[in-house]
Amino acid sequence: MSIKIDLSKCTGCKLCKKACMYNAIDIVEKKAYVNDKCTLCAACVSVCKYEAIFIKKENKPILNLSEYKGVWVFAEQRRGELAGVVFELLGEGRKLAKDLKVELSVVLLGENISNLADELIYCGADRVYLVDDPILKDCLEDVYSNTLVRMIEKYKPEIVLAGATSFGRSLIPKVAAILETGLTADCTGLDIDKENRLLLQTRPAFGGNIMATIICPNRRPQMATVRPKVMKRAQRDKKRVKEIVKETVSKSMVSRVKLLDFIEDLSEKINLEEAEIIVAGGRGLGKEENFKMMEELALSLNAAIGASRAAVDAGWISYSHQIGQTGKTVCPKLYIACGISGAIQHLAGMQTSDCIVAINKDPNAPIFDVANYGVVGDLFEIVPMITAKLKQRNGG
Amino acid sequence: MNIIVCIKQVPATTEIKIDPATNTLVREGTESIVNPFDVYALEEAIRIKEEFGGKVTAITMGPPHAAEALKEAIAVGADDVILLSDRAFAGADTLATSHTLSKGIEKLGDFDLIICGKQTMDGDTAQVGPEIAEKLGVPIVTYVSQIKKIEDGHIQLQRMVEDGYEVVETEKPLVITVVKEINEPRVPSLRGMMRAKKAEIPVWTAKDINAEEEKIGLLGSPTQVVTIFVPEVSRKGERFEGEADKIVEQLIGKLKEDKVLN
Ligand SMILES: Cc1cc2nc3c(=O)[nH]c(=O)nc-3n(C[C@H](O)[C@H](O)[C@H](O)COP(=O)(O)OP(=O)(O)OC[C@H]3O[C@@H](n4cnc5c(N)ncnc54)[C@H](O)[C@@H]3O)c2cc1C
Numbered sequence: 001m002s003i004k005i006d007l008s009k010c011t012g013c014k015l016c017k018k019a020c021m022y023n024a025i026d027i028v029e030k031k032a033y034v035n036d037k038c039t040l041c042a043a044c045v046s047v048c049k050y051e052a053i054f055i056k057k058e059n060k061p062i063l064n065l066s067e068y069k070g071v072w073v074f075a076e077q078r079r080g081e082l083a084g085v086v087f088e089l090l091g092e093g094r095k096l097a098k099d100l101k102v103e104l105s106v107v108l109l110g111e112n113i114s115n116l117a118d119e120l121i122y123c124g125a126d127r128v129y130l131v132d133d134p135i136l137k138d139c140l141e142d143v144y145s146n147t148l149v150r151m152i153e154k155y156k157p158e159i160v161l162a163g164a165t166s167f168g169r170s171l172i173p174k175v176a177a178i179l180e181t182g183l184t185a186d187c188t189g190l191d192i193d194k195e196n197r198l199l200l201q202t203r204p205a206f207g208g209n210i211m212a213t214i215i216c217p218n219r220r221p222q223m224a225t226v227r228p229k230v231m232k233r234a235q236r237d238k239k240r241v242k243e244i245v246k247e248t249v250s251k252s253m254v255s256r257v258k259l260l261d262f263i264e265d266l267s268e269k270i271n272l273e274e275a276e277i278i279v280a281g282g283r284g285l286g287k288e289e290n291f292k293m294m295e296e297l298a299l300s301l302n303a304a305i306g307a308s309r310a311a312v313d314a315g316w317i318s319y320s321h322q323i324g325q326t327g328k329t330v331c332p333k334l335y336i337a338c339g340i341s342g343a344i345q346h347l348a349g350m351q352t353s354d355c356i357v358a359i360n361k362d363p364n365a366p367i368f369d370v371a372n373y374g375v376v377g378d379l380f381e382i383v384p385m386i387t388a389k390l391k392q393r394n395g396g
Numbered sequence: 397m398n399i400i401v402c403i404k405q406v407p408a409t410t411e412i413k414i415d416p417a418t419n420t421l422v423r424e425g426t427e428s429i430v431n432p433f434d435v436y437a438l439e440e441a442i443r444i445k446e447e448f449g450g451k452v453t454a455i456t457m458g459p460p461h462a463a464e465a466l467k468e469a470i471a472v473g474a475d476d477v478i479l480l481s482d483r484a485f486a487g488a489d490t491l492a493t494s495h496t497l498s499k500g501i502e503k504l505g506d507f508d509l510i511i512c513g514k515q516t517m518d519g520d521t522a523q524v525g526p527e528i529a530e531k532l533g534v535p536i537v538t539y540v541s542q543i544k545k546i547e548d549g550h551i552q553l554q555r556m557v558e559d560g561y562e563v564v565e566t567e568k569p570l571v572i573t574v575v576k577e578i579n580e581p582r583v584p585s586l587r588g589m590m591r592a593k594k595a596e597i598p599v600w601t602a603k604d605i606n607a608e609e610e611k612i613g614l615l616g617s618p619t620q621v622v623t624i625f626v627p628e629v630s631r632k633g634e635r636f637e638g639e640a641d642k643i644v645e646q647l648i649g650k651l652k653e654d655k656v657l658n
Pocket residue numbers: 281282283284285307308309310311322323324325326327328338339340341342343344345346349359360361362365377378379380432
């Protein structure tokens with residue numbers, strides 16, 4: 001169980017050494033050797049052009065894999081409203097289910113949420129498993145994981161998908177830990193290896209500097225959380241056949257965590273993770289008052305407001321708006337960075353956005369390296385002008 | 397309060413750049429840092445100890461040089477540290493990592509609170525905290541931005557969600573993961589640094605924590621990485637310079653053309 005190098009194939013090209021993030025490869029007399037720092041991350045295996053590096057692993061299936069069938073989507077809802085990512089998961093889930101020739105089911109948990117089931121069918125589900133119970137009123141990991149695990153054990157889906165939301169990313173790891181199965185976090189690409197019936201899960205690591213494709217060959221279900229705003233929604237069709245299966249919760253279940261209060265973030269009119277457009281401000285804005293300018297731009301675009309750490313640390317805007325390595329990761333259709341230099345920690349949170357516009361007066365700012373459109377100029381002149389032009393357009 | 401903090405040593409991301417010629421990662425030097433969120437975790441543990449008394453133990457699973465991260469923990473005020481290190485731990489995914497950490501934590505004995513960072517910057521999964529909680533059979537509260545109250549076994553916390561904050565209450569023992577907003581980490585004191593320098597870092601192997609071979613490291617990891625690649629940055633990278641109103645016109649035109657704006 002380790003990285004092996006076939007020295008007869010190794011040419012000493014050093015590609016593996018460059019790919020290794022842990023400095024675990026030494027080149028001695030034109031041959032590669034793995035040292036103690038190796039974490040078996042396998043980055044070297046995939047870069048080797050000579051197939052000289054391989055990873056040895058014997059791992060027997062511990063389950064009867066063929067018992068597991070079907071694709072499931074967890075339909076996250078809060079206060080009776082479905083998370084936007086659920087519809088994206090339905091779109092993606094349909095494709096995966098088609099490739100595997102199986103059905104797509106949705107698990108809908110909550111209190112007084114039965115009315116949401118029809119919409120899930122219209123948007124792509126073949127079947128909805130519904131649990132409507134007062135104990136599921138609040139999104140609490142304990143009771144949700146318990147219920148989900150019971151249902152997964154009963155119906156045995158081969159794939160379970162959930163949104164990489166704050167709740168999804170704390171609930172689903174619990175479920176995976178109970179089931180002792182693999183879980184891939186925050187995927188941005190999913191595909192099926194039809195021959196082996198495996199889910200190919202692609203996700204950014206190291207802040208999006210590298211991508212990894214991950215499989216879970218020997219355990220079921222294969223589980224993934226999926227980054228919002230990446231997948232396409234399914235077509236809505238009101239004529240789809242309905243199948244709704246009602247389930248119950250375990251009677252003895254209690255939640256050890258209780259929700260006392262919810263404090264709405266009023267500074268955040270549009271949720272950053274779900275926003276189609278984000279306008280973000282950095283130190284270049286100079287002072288707190290100038291965020292007004294960003295608000296106006298946001299209004300004209302129906303956008304959410306983001307910020308760099310420098311702006312947050314200066315106290316101009318709250319931490320909930322921070323984008324980047326120590327803040328949020330976002331993937332909107334359009335990201336407009338104003339007065340942001342583009343430090344690698346900031347890029348880590350936004351570089352997978354579809355289209356990036358950078359406005360910066362320094363032509364050498366690194367943000368321009370990731371921008372589709374770079375505007376070199378003074379933001380105090382340019383931003384109000386964009387706002388005005390857009391307003392004109394919206395009005396007329 | 398007996399508090400355990402899970403910290404991980406990670407490569408400093410700023411060191412990672414892409415070589416356009418070979419399309420591979422370039423690492424200048426080998427600098428490692430304590431995962432940024434874990435620094436907040438550690439600070440919070442020390443603050444709780446300062447208020448309520450007790451003990452802070454920092455634990456990490458990693459290669460031998462991860463001892464450096466534990467020294468940093470001592471420097472800012474951790475009382476005890478423990479390094480879980482064994483060749484058999486290598487190649488662990490989040491399930492195997494949390495299994496190993498929970499076995500180490502069980503060996504440490506009773507605890508009131510385990511604090512993890514929200515996520516690491518290399519793995520980036522945010523899964524280890526919730527998975528440890530499950531393995532240890534205690535509640536999890538993620539994205540904690542404030543500890544509001546600790547009183548006779550009860551603990552009240554504020555956590556960040558997409559559209560605001562939730563205030564939740566639970567009982568000790570539990571696991572929490574923390575975000576940056578929770579505190580402002582201190583810099584190590586001179587005395588702390590001296591203590592760290594002299595400290596011997598205890599190491600536990602798989603045998604020491606009674607970890608079964610098929611649950612740790614590569615063998616205990618259900619997920620496998622099949623490929624790692626550098627994403628193609630297909631940014632056209634068009635620049636607009638010159639008179640403001642002209643470039644704004646051009647920009648909006650382009651965004652419409654690309655159907656980014658309608
Ligand atoms: C462990 C760690 C974690 C971090 N996490 C994050 C994170 O999550 N998110 C994050 O953003 N950062 C993070 N950082 C900080 C990051 O390294 C940068 O310091 C930060 O992103 C810089 O913010 P900025 O671009 O707003 O400021 P600066 O780097 O100061 O850039 C300001 C830019 O504005 C431009 N400008 C100034 N005036 C004007 C004008 N009138 N018109 C146009 N342009 C103008 C300047 O040319 C400059 O490029 C982290 C750092 C560390 C060490």
